[in-house]
Amino acid sequence: xxxxxxxxxxxxxxxxxxxxxxxxxxxxxxxxxxxxxxxxxxxxxxxxxxxxxxxxxxxxxxxxxxxxxxxxxxxxxxxxxxxxxxxxxxxxxxxxxxxxxxxxxxxxxxxxxxxxxxxxxxxxxxxxxxxxxxxxxxxxxxxxxxxxxxxxxxxxxxxxxxxxxxxxxxxxxxxxxxxxxxxxxxxxxxxxxxxxxxxxxxxxxxxxxxxxxxxxxxxxxxxxxxxxxxxxxxxxxxxxxxxxxxxxxxxxxxxxxxxxxxxxxxxxxxxxxxxxxxxxxxxxxxxxxxxxxx
Amino acid sequence: xxxxxxxxxxxxxxxxxxxxxxxxxxxxxxxxxxxxxxxxxxxxxxxxxxxxxxxxxxxxxxxxxxxxxxxxxxxxxxxxxxxxxxxxxxxxxxxxxxxxxxxxxxxxxxxxxxxxxxxxxxxxxxxxxxxxxxxxxxxxxxxxxxxxxxxxxxxxxxxxxxxxxxxxxxxxxxxxxxxxxxxxxxxxxxxxxxxxxxxxxxxxxxxxxxxxxxxxxxxxxxxxxxxxxxxxxxxxxxxxxxxxxxxxxxxxxxxxxxxxxxxxxxxxxxxxxxxxxxxxxxxxxxxxxxxxxxxxxxxxxxxxxxxxxxxxxxxxxxxxxxxxxxxxxxxxxxxxxxxxxxxxxxxxxxxxxxxxxxxxxxxxxxxxxxxxxxxxxxxxxxxxxxxxxxxxxxxxxxxxxxxxxxxxxxx
Numbered sequence: 051x052x053x054x055x056x057x058x059x060x061x062x063x064x065x066x067x068x069x070x071x072x073x074x075x076x077x078x079x080x081x082x083x084x085x086x087x088x089x090x091x092x093x094x095x096x097x098x099x100x101x102x103x104x105x106x107x108x109x110x111x112x113x114x115x116x117x118x119x120x121x122x123x124x125x126x127x128x129x130x131x132x133x134x135x136x137x138x139x140x141x142x143x144x145x146x147x148x149x150x151x152x153x154x155x156x157x158x159x160x161x162x163x164x165x166x167x168x169x170x171x172x173x174x175x176x177x178x179x180x181x182x183x184x185x186x187x188x189x190x191x192x193x194x195x196x197x198x199x200x201x202x203x204x205x206x207x208x209x210x211x212x213x214x215x216x217x218x219x220x221x222x223x224x225x226x227x228x229x230x231x232x233x234x235x236x237x238x239x240x241x242x243x244x245x246x247x248x249x250x251x252x253x254x255x256x257x258x259x260x261x262x263x264x265x266x267x268x269x270x271x272x273x274x275x276x277x278x279x280x281x282x283x284x285x286x287x288x289x290x291x292x293x294x295x296x297x298x299x300x301x302x303x304x305x306x307x308x309x310x311x312x313x314x315x316x317x318x319x320x321x322x323x324x325x326x327x328x329x330x331x332x333x334x335x336x337x338x339x340x341x342x343x344x
Numbered sequence: 345x346x347x348x349x350x351x352x353x354x355x356x357x358x359x360x361x362x363x364x365x366x367x368x369x370x371x372x373x374x375x376x377x378x379x380x381x382x383x384x385x386x387x388x389x390x391x392x393x394x395x396x397x398x399x400x401x402x403x404x405x406x407x408x409x410x411x412x413x414x415x416x417x418x419x420x421x422x423x424x425x426x427x428x429x430x431x432x433x434x435x436x437x438x439x440x441x442x443x444x445x446x447x448x449x450x451x452x453x454x455x456x457x458x459x460x461x462x463x464x465x466x467x468x469x470x471x472x473x474x475x476x477x478x479x480x481x482x483x484x485x486x487x488x489x490x491x492x493x494x495x496x497x498x499x500x501x502x503x504x505x506x507x508x509x510x511x512x513x514x515x516x517x518x519x520x521x522x523x524x525x526x527x528x529x530x531x532x533x534x535x536x537x538x539x540x541x542x543x544x545x546x547x548x549x550x551x552x553x554x555x556x557x558x559x560x561x562x563x564x565x566x567x568x569x570x571x572x573x574x575x576x577x578x579x580x581x582x583x584x585x586x587x588x589x590x591x592x593x594x595x596x597x598x599x600x601x602x603x604x605x606x607x608x609x610x611x612x613x614x615x616x617x618x619x620x621x622x623x624x625x626x627x628x629x630x631x632x633x634x635x636x637x638x639x640x641x642x643x644x645x646x647x648x649x650x651x652x653x654x655x656x657x658x659x660x661x662x663x664x665x666x667x668x669x670x671x672x673x674x675x676x677x678x679x680x681x682x683x684x685x686x687x688x689x690x691x692x693x694x695x696x697x698x699x700x701x702x703x704x705x706x707x708x709x710x711x712x713x714x715x716x717x718x719x720x721x722x723x724x725x726x727x728x729x730x731x732x733x734x735x736x737x738x739x740x741x742x743x744x745x746x747x748x749x750x751x752x753x754x755x
Contacts, residue, residue: 096573146563150444165443166573172390172564186697193689201682235632238694238702242639242709245690249643249683253650256679285653288599289646292592296642299588300635305580307380307573308635315639 056279056328057272057335057342063328067216074223083226086233089180091143091173095153096125096166102133103160111159115152117141136166143173183237187218190244198252206255209334213325214247220321221314235311243318246293250286250326257282258331272343275331283327290323346734353730357609364612371619376422378630378704379567381581383574384438387447388565391431396457396465399431403558408433410557411450433561443568452516453561454551458502458534459512466502466511471495475552477545480535485545487536489552496532504528515548581634588638589615592645600652600744602737606727607648607720614644614719621711630704640712646683647720650676652744659740665732673725680721684713 056063087094105122112120125136144152149170157163191211198207221243225232257278265274297319301312335342379386391399391407404427411433412425424436440446456469473492480486491499502511503525512522513536521538539545569577593611596604618637622629655672663671691713694706 096570098572146447146566149566150448153444164572165568165570167570168443168566168568170563170566172562174390175388175565182697186693189697190690190693193693194686197685197689234702235705238632238698238705241690241694245687246643248686249646252683252686253679256682281657282653285646285649288595288649288653289643292595292645292649293639293642295591295595296588296638299584299591300581300638302584303580303587304584304635304638305577305631307577308581308631311632312635 055272055276057275057332060332060342063332067325067329070223071216071219074219074226077223077226081226081229083222084229084231085176086231087140087169087171087176088234089176089232091171091176093139093141093144093149093171094167094169095137095139095141095149096168097137097139097156097163098166099135099137099161099163101161102135103137104133107160108137108139108156111156112139112141112152114155115144115148117144117152144170146170179234179237183234183240186237187240187244190241191215194244194248198248198255202255202259205334205337206259208337209330210248210251210255212333213251213330214244214322216325216329217243217247217318217321221318224317225310225314230310230313233310235308236314239311239314239318242315243322246315246319247322247325250289250322251330253285254279254282254326254330255334258334270344271335271338271340275335279327279331286323286327290319293319348734349730350734353727353734356727356730360609360613364616368616368619371616371623375619375622375629376626377578378628378633379436379438379574380569380631381574381578381629381634382438383569383571384436385440385443385447385569386565386567387435387437387450387563388428389433389435389450389561390564391433391559392562394560396468397455397559399559401430404431404433406558407561411435411561414450432564439571447563447566447568450561450563452551453557453559455516455557455560456552457514457517458499459514460502460506461509461511463512467491467495467498469552470558471498472552475549477539477542477549479542480537484537485539485542487539487545487549487552489534489536491532491534493532496530499532499534500528500530515551520548577631581631581638585634585638589641592642596645596648600648601742602731603648603652603655603724603728603743606724606731607645607652609727610648610719610723611641611644613723614715615641617715617719618708618712621715622708625707625711627707627711628704629708632702632705633708636705636708637712640709640716643687644712644716644720647676647680647717648724650679651720651724655743659743665738665740665743669725669728669732673721677721680717684717687713 105124108122109118109120112118112122119142121140123138123140124131124134125138126134149168191214194214195207195211198210218240221240224230225236258275261274261278265271269277294316297312297315300308301316304312332342335344389411391404393399397403408425408427415423415425415435415437420437420440422438424434426434428434435450437443437446454469456472457465458467460466471491472489472495474490476488478486478488506525507527508525510522510524513520513534520536523537536548539548589611593608596607598604600607615637618640621627651672654676655668658668658671659665661668688710691706691710695703695710698706
């Protein structure tokens with residue numbers, strides 16, 4: 051392992067990334083995303099009835115309000131259960147007044163319930179959110195390029211941005227492949243991934259920058275990059291592990307509500323480690339118009 | 345062994361650990377909690393144009409004040425009524441017991457309209473000066489309305505034109521009463537009859553008085569978290585916090601031994617400082633914010649890992665513990681700054697463009713990043729210095745470093 055060159059074996063790592071990205075982009079094009087009500091508009095009612103109810107009973111009430119197409123999920127650990135106290139109802143966009151009427155009818159025919167959660171989002175909000183998210187992500191890229199160009203140089207900035215676009219793409223790919231619901235917190239998770247990815251890449255670039263100053267003629271640039279990656283490798287692995295401890299804890303124990311949020315960070319964090327260690331240095335080398343081995 | 349320095353280390357370390365054990369719970373609960381943790385309702389009201397009422401700046405300002413008055417009547421602790429942009433009002437009702445009723449009350453625009461026989465609106469709530477519930481003839485509850493001067497004039501004209509015809513008084517499009525006009529009414533007063541009870545009349549009067557909204561408001565977003573789910577989320581995130589932090593702590597001790605313990609102590613202080621700063625900035629702790637704290641602990645270690653790895657390299661290069669520590673801190677500092685500033689930038693973008701819980705996440709994470717740099721760089725350095733100066737041990741192994749291959753540890 052000591053003499054293994056990450057840069058000289060760039061073809062392997064690039065191939066893995068490109069195949070992964072092609073699958074991901076394919077999925078994004080053909081399967082698309084499972085956009086939550088934050089983006090599409092719609093209503094979620096998470097109710098806990100005093101007496102267990104059946105899906106058919108709930109649907110009957112909804113049908114009276116032309117909401118027969120609503121998705122009704124029973125909250126139960128037993129997937130074969132036919133009735134449950136906890137019911138999750140998803141409907142297309144409805145006015146809040148209508149939603150209130152539905153809930154009143156529900157109480158009349160199915161008995162009292164506790165509101166665990168209600169989310170009702172109008173259709174207009176969604177479009178704004180997508181726009182805002184796109185602006186946010188793009189703005190973060192511009193800021194990073196500027197900062198890294200000032201502190202390092204343009205090619206470092208470009209390499210870091212390519213690495214982080216891969217990380218963002220990988221995260222998006224998983225959400226498309228698994229059809230996980232994307233809500234507004236997903237944008238926050240993505241931006242955290244952006245920050246984290248650049249953070250890891252910068253630590254390695256910082257070492258390359260330092261080694262450039264004391265760079266000896268006998269050492270090729272390729273070896274110098276490899277050495278820089280290796281001398282920061284322990285740090286990258288340790289930091290990834292401790293960050294993963296935190297993310298996995300949130301993922302497993304943080305509750306249903308932030309499950310997808312933490313999954314996005316989990317994927318992004320792993321991808322961030324991969325691109326920082328295995329791709330970023332090589333991308334910089336190529337941007338410098340040099341070949342692996344030079 | 346120098347007991348003096350060791351004593352200093354132990355005092356500081358014990359003070360931090362003790363402080364953490366004693367104050368972390370009260371401190372955590374003193375930070376303002378978001379609706380997703382304590383339960384409550386978040387409503388976004390959108391002003392919409394109607395043929396009579398156009399949305400404008402002034403109207404929305406007045407509408408915001410009116411909503412504020414209604415919300416205050418609910419008697420909640422720290423509700424929020426805030427204007428957003430050109431045509432929106434955000435309302436947050438923490439810990440509201442009956443969210444549906446509360447939302448219903450906000451939704452009631454209490455838009456009063458007088459309609460002539462052609463169903464044309466001739467007067468609106470903006471022409472009102474006052475409204476009172478009174479007991480009329482035959483013990484009948486009435487709402488007595490007083491018009492403004494201009495409104496009174498308009499009312500006089502309309503009634504003069506429509507003697508013998510019906511004028512309907514409607515609230516939010518619903519006909520309250522539709523009396524036949526007997527004669528032109530010039531006194532600037534009118535009455536709404538047909539209330540079922542005195543309470544209903546009073547309620548109507550309050551709505552009319554405090555609030556015939558100058559614009560029509562529609563609820564375009566409503567997010568309600570019931571108290572049970574809030575409690576569940578809070579407990580779940582506390583559990584995630586404990587487990588995540590425990591994992592990080594054990595990892596640091598296993599891999600960095602004494603340095604790891606020092607880093608862990610600094611982390612305890614960091615967590616307390618984070619909560620303290622959030623409390624004094626009156627920042628809101630949300631569920632994603634909680635995730636941000638846990639994440640920031642995972643990342644806070646990064647600064648320490650960077651320093652300790654440099655520290656190791658210096659030791660391997662044959663430096664003394666003391667010299668290696670100084671160099672390690674010095675050389676890692678630039679890296680720490682560069683790498684953390686990028687995270688801060690992402691946070692700034694989130695804060696600028698995000699709303700609600702996401703803003704909370706950005707605030708928490710950025711405070712976390714700044715404080716973690718502070719704690720990792722200064723606190724760890726001081727503690728480590730005491731420990732090394734105490735001459736407690738000279739073995740690099742105690743700091744998680746395998747001894748240099750030459751077998752020589754230079755003094």
